[in-house]
Amino acid sequence: MLQIESREQVKAVIRRWRQDGLETALVPTMGNLHAGHLALVETARRVADRVITSIYVNPTQFGQNEDFASYPRTLEPDCALLEKAGCDAVFIPDQTTMYPFGIENPVRVLAAPDLSARLEGQLRPGHFDGVTTVVARLFNLVSPDTAVFGEKDYQQLLVIRRMVEDLGYGIRIVSVPTVREATGLALSSRNSYLGPAEKTAANGLSAVLLDAAERINSGSTDWARIEQLATDQLRRLGFRVDYFAVRRAMDLGEPNSTDPELRVLAAVWSGRVRLIDNVGANSVGFLRD
Numbered sequence: 001m002l003q004i005e006s007r008e009q010v011k012a013v014i015r016r017w018r019q020d021g022l023e024t025a026l027v028p029t030m031g032n033l034h035a036g037h038l039a040l041v042e043t044a045r046r047v048a049d050r051v052i053t054s055i056y057v058n059p060t061q062f063g064q065n066e067d068f069a070s071y072p073r074t075l076e077p078d079c080a081l082l083e084k085a086g087c088d089a090v091f092i093p094d095q096t097t098m099y100p101f102g103i104e105n106p107v108r109v110l111a112a113p114d115l116s117a118r119l120e121g122q123l124r125p126g127h128f129d130g131v132t133t134v135v136a137r138l139f140n141l142v143s144p145d146t147a148v149f150g151e152k153d154y155q156q157l158l159v160i161r162r163m164v165e166d167l168g169y170g171i172r173i174v175s176v177p178t179v180r181e182a183t184g185l186a187l188s189s190r191n192s193y194l195g196p197a198e199k200t201a202a203n204g205l206s207a208v209l210l211d212a213a214e215r216i217n218s219g220s221t222d223w224a225r226i227e228q229l230a231t232d233q234l235r236r237l238g239f240r241v242d243y244f245a246v247r248r249a250m251d252l253g254e255p256n257s258t259d260p261e262l263r264v265l266a267a268v269w270s271g272r273v274r275l276i277d278n279v280g281a282n283s284v285g286f287l288r289d
């Protein structure tokens, strides 16, 4: 597996692959890789001839009181996992490579406000602008044919899809379902922050999401009641709830009874650890109305 650090090197490698008629898939990550990331690499291998994974903990998407400094950095084991997963190259830029003019005054790519102002974006102002800013840079440097993202960060996925469409990148975005532990807990680098008691509580989150999805799949269209029931369940499990929301899958707007494809999303705190998760649901309620 090639290890690439510079802009020049990454461009040269991609150019060579392209000259050989090979299509490239990019898997952007912040490292601390787990089976969820490896599922992205596996998908990338299926849809392209060459796979390049980027590892970069992007400061511009972290808020002031967030965990940028303590975010787990595990480069050596990450590279070993990628090599074993059949990744062809890993791109490990440093801060100057990603932000040559510094992170205080970078050229920014702003996420579409209609998508980014709600849910995660409302609670983490500027977060999605940081994501679009760094993903646009990665796209410009790597110019992949395809980029692969997880559904775990569902709102991020929509924000990136919109950026690609709106700016005309011509990159195919492929999404991969969330990988879960046997308990249902969605894999996340931040799960390593959970102590044993918090971990046991965290296991309950996916069950509450699935319960809400089941109510929707069975015909309920009373979103407010579904959200309230779930919030009560989560509080009984000991979570502090940032939001529990039933939304339209395509843009996370408030659904009405004629929107069949929905997404149920939650952000909760288990102790000092913030967890996000989501599941899909199909509303059949409107068929009966």
Ligand code: PAF
Pocket (backbone or CB within 6 Å): 028, 029, 030, 056, 058, 061, 131, 134, 135, 153, 156
């Ligand atoms: O999902 C992530 O790990 C990050 O938000 C991403 C897409 C790599 C951008 O830093």
